[in-house]
Amino acid sequence: MLRKIYIILVHTIRVLAKKVGLLSLLESRRDRQSLLYVRSLFSIYDVDDMVQLDLPWWTFAAAAYVENFLRSKNGEANVFEYGPGASTVWLAKRARQVAFVEHDGDFAAVLRRLTEGVYNVSGVLIPPEINPRQALVAPSGRVGYENCDFENYVAAIRDAGGPFDMIVIDGRARNACLKEAVKHVKPNGIILFDNSRRERYRLAIEQVGFSPLRFPGLAPALPYLEETTILTRGGT
Structure with missing residues (x-):
């Protein structure tokens, strides 16, 4: 139950982050792993977004x-x-x-x-x-x-x-x-x-x-x- 709530919450925040340009900003700095990681947090259980980020789901x-x-x-x-x-x-x-x-x-x-x-x-x-x-x-x-x-x-x-x-x-x-x-x-x-x-x-x-x-x-x-x-x- 907590996992489902977390996923819904993150996906909701992602919509807002996209509107204000935060996702684009993070993607433009993917050369820094810390920022790429933060961007990827919005991709939880979203395989399309992971593909767009060109990331495998390994460490x-x-x-x-x-x-x-x-x-x-x-x-x-x-x-x-x-x-x-x-x-x-x-x-x-x-x-x-x-x-x-x-x-x-x-x-x-x-x-x-x-x-x-x-x-x-x-x-x-x-x-x-x-x-x-x-x-x-x-x-x-x-x-x-x-x-x-x-x-x-x-x-x-x-x-x-x-x-x-x-x-x-x-x-x-x-x-x-x-x-x-x-x-x-x-x-x-x-x-x-x-x-x-x-x-x-x-x-x-x-x-x-x-x-x-x-x-x-x-x-x-x-x-x-x-x-x-x-x-x-x-x-x-």
């Missing part, structure tokens, strides 16, 4: 690391996302190919609109199986998905054109996605695991056998600190 420090990594690939990186969003458009500007899997039909429609005409993005919609007869193979720890199996969602990467220079884990059943992702990332590639500060992800990250580079700090649109972790085989 600023992690995004800077990824920017440098992709630049080192000279625009030829092959990327896969579990859980697309504003990051999909951001990545498409910096990579050769971006593939994704999404579980929610409504958001998949939003992604189709956002990526219309973007030649190097492709994605599939794979909803979870609800109340399967067998035990859950790829469960999600998110409230409301207790009886959902994301086995097919996790497996989507197998037919997505790998191996990949970068794999993003920012959707559902993240622990299962991580276990699958390590099979499809290139030897010198990276895996980005967002919201890694959450306790339910800690053990999976520690046990996967990759070296974690943790990037705690500010993230666009969020009024609190977050953490994004980059996983490498140790030499990236």
Whole structure:
């Protein structure tokens, strides 16, 4: 309830901030991260605005690391996302190919609109199986998905054109996605695991056998600190 109230309040203030020119002023100073962060606070749960700001929804420090990594690939990186969003458009500007899997039909429609005409993005919609007869193979720890199996969602990467220079884990059943992702990332590639500060992800990250580079700090649109972790085989 408090989150909904906060979002409504911020979006209401954004209308006023736009009228008085505050948003334009902040956007004109995007070279200063502090001002860009303040501008992004008006973008909470607004993927269109995040796309307009050209921001992925990871911590600023992690995004800077990824920017440098992709630049080192000279625009030829092959990327896969579990859980697309504003990051999909951001990545498409910096990579050769971006593939994704999404579980929610409504958001998949939003992604189709956002990526219309973007030649190097492709994605599939794979909803979870609800109340399967067998035990859950790829469960999600998110409230409301207790009886959902994301086995097919996790497996989507197998037919997505790998191996990949970068794999993003920012959707559902993240622990299962991580276990699958390590099979499809290139030897010198990276895996980005967002919201890694959450306790339910800690053990999976520690046990996967990759070296974690943790990037705690500010993230666009969020009024609190977050953490994004980059996983490498140790030499990236």
